Amino acid sequence: MSRDRKEERTGFQESAPYHPDYDLQTDFVMVYGIDESMTERIKQWKEKGYIVHLMTGVAWGNYNSYLDGEVDGIPHWDEAQMGRHQQMILHGDQPVIPYMVPTLSFGRYLAEHIRIAVDAGVEAIHLEEPEFWVNGGYSEAFKREWQLYYKELWIPPHASPDAQYRASKLKAYLYTRVLDRLCAEMKDYALQRYGRVLRFYVPTHSLINYTQWRIVSPQSQLVELASIDGYIAQIWTGTSRTPNVYEGVRKERTFETAYLEYGVMQELVRGTDRRMWFLHDPIEDNPNYTWADYKQNYLKTVVASLLHPGVAHYEVAPWPRRIFQGTYPAEEGAGKENIPADYATTLLQVMHTLGNLDQNVIEIDQIPLQVGVLIADSAMFQRMKPDPEAPHPGKYDGTDPEGFQQEGDTELLDFSPFYGLALPLLKYGIPVRPLLLDHVRRYPGYLSPYHVLVLSYEFIKPEYPDIHYVLAQWVQDGGALIYVGDDSDPYHAIRAWWNLEQQDGKKKFGTKYHSPREHLFEQLGLKKMKSGIEIVGKGGVAWLNEHPADLTLSTAGANRLRQAVQDLIGMLNQPAMQWVSRSYFKIKRGPYIIAAALDESVSDEPLSIPGPVVDLFDAKLAVLNQVVMKPGEQALLYDIESGRPAAGGISLIAASSRIEALSESATGFQFVARGPARLQAAARLYSKEKPVSAQYFVQGKAAAASWEWDPDSQTVLIQYEHGNENRTEVHVRWSS
Template identity: 60%
Template sequence: MMGAREEERTGFQEGSGFGEKYDLQTDFVMVYGVSATMPERIRQWAERGYKVHLMTGVSWGGYQEYLNGQYDGRPHWDEAQTYKSGETIIHGTSREIPYMVPTVAYADFLTERIRPAVDAGVDAIHLEEPEFWVEGGYSEAFKREWLIYYNEPWQDPDGSCDGQYRASKLKAYLYTRCLDRVCSALKEYSLVKYGRPLRFYVPTHSLINYAQWRIVSPESRLLDVPSINGYIAQIWTGTSRTANVYEGVAAERTFETAYLEYGIMQELVRGTDRRMWFLHDPIEDDPKRTWSDYRANYIRTLTASLLHPGVSRYEVAPWPKRIFEGQYPAENGEGKEPIPPDYATTLLLLMHTLGNMDQPEVEDFGNNVRIGVLMADSAMFQRKAPGVPTAGFMLKYDGTNEVEMTDEYALKLLLYSSFYGLTLPLLKHGLPVRPVQLDNIRRFPGYLNDYRVLVLSYEFMKPEFPDIHASLAQWVRDGGALVYVGDDSDPYHQVREWWNQGAKPYLTPREHLFECLGLAPDRAEGVEAVGRGVVVYMKEHPERLAESAEAADRLRHAVRTAIDKLGDGRRSWLPANHLMIRRGPYVIASVMRESVSEEPLRLTGLYVDLFDPQLAVRETVVVQPGHQVLLYNMQQIDQPGRSGIIAASSRIECFMSEADSVSFTVRGPQGVRAVARVRCGFQPSSADYTVPGRTEPLAYEWDNRTSTLLIRYEHHPGGAEIRIR
């Protein structure tokens, strides 16, 4: 059953007003956009019982009155992000919507533009996608900001590694400043005028995806902005199906990529009181794919998110109108077709199941080694080789999600093998790798305590502060195992930064780290004990570890050596082709291809299959490689004789259980075929469906093994009552 809407466990974003056909009945809705219709759209959704938030773009939007000078009397097109060629970087296909350089004037404009949403009574505001493209940095506004920030004249970001690194640091700072200014001003306004606290959230892609797609965003810097209350992890098929290389093969690996993306986003809230919602998208921005393609990849991303139990809030869909009213290419290639009824039913089943994922009991199955691969914001700062043109590489936000490749260098950039070379060889063999935010080591004492093994390389990112190394070295001395991978060949080691600017300069940040560990900077690769811990040094560029099976094995051997050297018999790594956890009664598993075997995962027990639109009861579940499963374990129920909802493709309200009857109200999108499996303390003799003006009998199927019945019905505007006698 769904909890109170005040908990805001599930929500969606929608640019249209209320519509019966996409009334998902989540806890909250994010009304999208600050157009003149915004107050009316807010009113419509609030009247239907939703908690109402506002969402708008922070780096782009329909802000023509600002750009063209109507807002303050001067045009602001010089604040549009600009290529080296002088061409404006646009969002989508309209030349009128550029990505913006977030100046102080632009932040103040956003504050005024969003203020009417506060007046309309929204509970929270989401400023989405603070994005500055790596290819940008040539507008007059950016040149002014460079002079203000660095106290030196602007330099061409494409002229040197130092120019690119410094430009990217500035880009991250500018959006951090913008968000702080807008959020603080409107929070004060809400308190002064209405005495009402206002919350701010930042929907953002993962650090992994932004680095891969060559976009700069604040990411972990948002932790230093006190006016921000949390985030939405914008991870979906469109980000996670971006190809990468494993054992020399470039391919889409949606599940594995999504698993890593959700993992790094969890680090933005771990150990804090901030909220995180994980996003799923049942389709994606690319309208050329079939419903079967959308479904398969949606299941992969959803399963990946559920394997991270530290988060239990979800944005169940962006743009539900395009899901439930849109049409996409037919499977036979002839014309387009609306959403298949079974997929619509499954989507609603899963959306409402997500509201129950805050489970106190979590159990991991399989490998119990807590291993992290360190990732830093600076990974976004060195995503271009000076003098090599790559503007044609940019991903297009025009509804096609296409990538234009100019040459082999652009393709190599997009594959991002430096990161995936450190992660996929471990994940593919059943090790539950967690990306760990390097920058957080200095923010939170004991941040690394949950991990026994860490993998690190400075060949594709850099430590922004030297004190990170003191904490990392102490973690090793206290019994951690550090696997360092790098050959010091990255040209970005020479940028003007702390490791080469102080009284004792170092050629690379690795040299400073090794000094903190008590190791000689020029030591040979190998294994060395440090205190109660160990350092394994691989003198190799991580990109090479993606090139072949033999290279992947070298990384696996180094990590296994680190685990063995710790001498903890309780920690082991047994190669496996799957990941699996339990969250309360829910069992989540994914079996991977390209792994140690092609054997399926076999589970026996008594399960309800939540990926099945008929909510089938299964005693044996077989999960083939490349597939996932989400099950309700009927043997995990605490009170077997008690009535309750196992799963339903509806919001369940007013649930009443008596000795001889069970009744409840169901709500959901009009016209969608709905299903529910209900556990009863008695074997039923009838089931009725009541809407204003009529009552009719419902057919049902009784399952004696689980004491549940399956009912099917359609949603009705205003809801319907179901009574089981």
């Protein structure tokens, strides 16, 4: 597992100065926040051997000097995002930290502060969370931007579906503009001043989560910016535990939601040269759960991410200080407690394993049916009910679900039109991938890996008509398209290309196609189709003439979608299109086995995985001859036989430390372990002989290390403690 930090496979973000208690020993660290201590914090982490990046919010932050006019003598409070009733949309209220309208002036302010970080020698900048809330769009700054962009006076977003859609498109454009200008300017500055190629990344929630939480962000538009080098997929327990509805039951489905979220973020960069890091968080922004709850959901997100092998770089934690120094409710409800020792060890084992996941992929069992569910940036543009008199729910950020349900609209938060298309297939073991409709026109052959596409325009809209020419050709060439929709969405009537006609030299809307589906079906030669199945060239189309949200309401609804897929691929009778339902997901990446047993699936039978394997979620890295997983459980395992080095000798399997200088002699072996101070740690290694003793040394002082020998697997578990200075030497002897 020894590797060069320059590979930047793992990293974390932290706003506090360096401290040995949360020195995770990843490859890079993102120093968070622009303030007077930034330069010193950058220096501290550099001195500890880290590659140092800077992360700061592009939508919010401690930017009150700008808001108060201290920077240029002009107050900028009119650039705060405002709701319908002229209330500021806040990220924090002590001090008051509003979300910002990303004006050109605000971009210049950010550039001047980022310049200081460039001067301090950071190698990359992360501009976090370009977020504009759906219930915003009422500030004076936004009204000015509307007039410049649309060349008309501002219209209140709640006035009509068209006004809401146009407001959201403008919100996405404004963040695209500020990011492009800011990144290009700072790249030019770094190259001219220091001869250094500065990199820019955008940490962003998934398109699925932003849509569900009712936030607008550029998302796939950013891949068109040459100044952006990649992304962090900000997916964690807090986003993935947002409840959804399946077969009439509304509840948290953390694994399934995370699987879809990581999937759409892998799709964001598929076929490009952009870097993607997948984020995990062992806790979350809501501080009211127990450590047991955090752990259960954290492991679900880890496994969900690893089932997408197109990404092998990870942000292993945001805010490690709050993990290893924070306290959270105890199980018995009596006060708060620090992280349990076993959970801390497990976390570190997972974090260091993540740095070794750049492996060849071996799919277990047969090649599955490749199914894509199409989603688009436009999903974020229609997340307000079109009734001007309807309640205007506030922002939802995952920290107060009960409060939002009381004052908002639970049905709106469920995002059922999307989950109605994805969950019925995912729950039956079909590896559904959310595909980006906007990519269809960006990348030739984008759809070619997929056998089946599921599409509905009841919650997304195609921005350009040429998308339909690509879809029609894909069907003609043998694809199976499942269309779900009844043309009932009020957003079909917005001013858009599908309902625009030129009459007497003037634009007239609402006269050509009632919905974009009609244009798509015209390209498919199905203008008169009402529902059912039609063969088109070598492929075919199945149309469920109902709203996709209805598919979530009952088992019968989910079955209608599953049956439509089976009926269409059965009619096409192509060898590659085989429906195989199962109650699990399982892949192998090198020696690592990643598995999830599904609940609410085709069977309640447990998933059995033969050993010998090492359980990487176990604090003692147990060797198991068999793993039996109940529905709803996940596993990350190391296959001992396939991972065994051909030449024999000492080799690391897993550890809760960064292992360096592993060496073998005639009498034993030794290594250096680095990790957070004073935490209990473990390592399991292949060893040709049974040890007779083990010691670890911290600052020259020796202590006995505990060890367990497993003769069948010829592996040894060593348990020791990280030292106060994050460095421990471990010596193991197998002969005197």
